[in-house]
Amino acid sequence: GAGVSQTPSNKVTEKGKYVELRCDPISGHTALYWYRQSLGQGPEFLIYFQGTGAADDSGLPNDRFFAVRPEGSVSTLKIQRTERGDSAVYLCASSPGTGALEQYFGPGTRLTVL
Amino acid sequence: SQKIEQNSEALNIQEGKTATLTCNYTNYSPAYLQWYRQDPGRGPVFLLLIRENEKEKRKERLKVTFDTTLKQSLFHITASQPADSATYLCAPTLSGSARQLTFGSGTQLTVLP
Numbered sequence: 001g002a003g004v005s006q007t008p009s010n011k012v013t014e015k016g017k018y019v020e021l022r023c024d025p026i027s028g029h030t031a032l033y034w035y036r037q038s039l040g041q042g043p044e045f046l047i048y049f050q051g052t053g054a055a056d057d058s059g060l061p062n063d064r065f066f067a068v069r070p071e072g073s074v075s076t077l078k079i080q081r082t083e084r085g086d087s088a089v090y091l092c093a094s095s096p097g098t099g100a101l102e103q104y105f106g107p108g109t110r111l112t113v114l
Numbered sequence: 115s116q117k118i119e120q121n122s123e124a125l126n127i128q129e130g131k132t133a134t135l136t137c138n139y140t141n142y143s144p145a146y147l148q149w150y151r152q153d154p155g156r157g158p159v160f161l162l163l164i165r166e167n168e169k170e171k172r173k174e175r176l177k178v179t180f181d182t183t184l185k186q187s188l189f190h191i192t193a194s195q196p197a198d199s200a201t202y203l204c205a206p207t208l209s210g211s212a213r214q215l216t217f218g219s220g221t222q223l224t225v226l227p
Contacts, residue, residue, distance in 0.1 A: 004157070033214060033215075035215075040219065041219050041220075042118075042203050042205075042218050042219050042220050043158065043203075043215070043217050044217075045214040045216065048214050056214060059214070091157050091158075093157070101146065101163055101213070102148060102160040102163060103160065103215060104160070105158050105159070107155070107156055107157050108155075108156075108157055
């Protein structure tokens, strides 16, 4: 079946602009995660959804970052007033839910803030 | 705070040899540890999971050990092939279901033909 998909694959924006990054998880997966990865580093956790609710948003760096998953499937990560330091690859992962430990990652969205 | 350290430098080995990658962690006691492979421009791919009560786990040419006393996991690839070249990430994880992953910075492995 289809894996996790993310759009766009690349996004270039200017400092101060608003961006939305989309994630389509594997069908039926109730858990969804957002991570951010900088060059030479491992992915860094941002937020975790179980169904429609954000079960853990402790990784969001500040209030410019927000994510939603209104119907428990597709999720959107929203970044307001982007800064150059937001440039990174944003990864989405999903897993079947409680009891499932491994995560299935999408290819990521490379965000560049000029 | 929790700290995870993987081989600090890239690892180059000759085809056919065994590659051994190290993951050390401090200041917490993970219930399990996962290893992922990441190729350039792609997301990580799950390889193996080992629980704290397991000493060793194998899958084809892969072997993982987990020493909770040393706070260390070793990841072995036997009979390595150039196609094994990638970055390998470890993620020691606390107990609880559907947990966020905290990754090490990864080890870049190159298998030379």
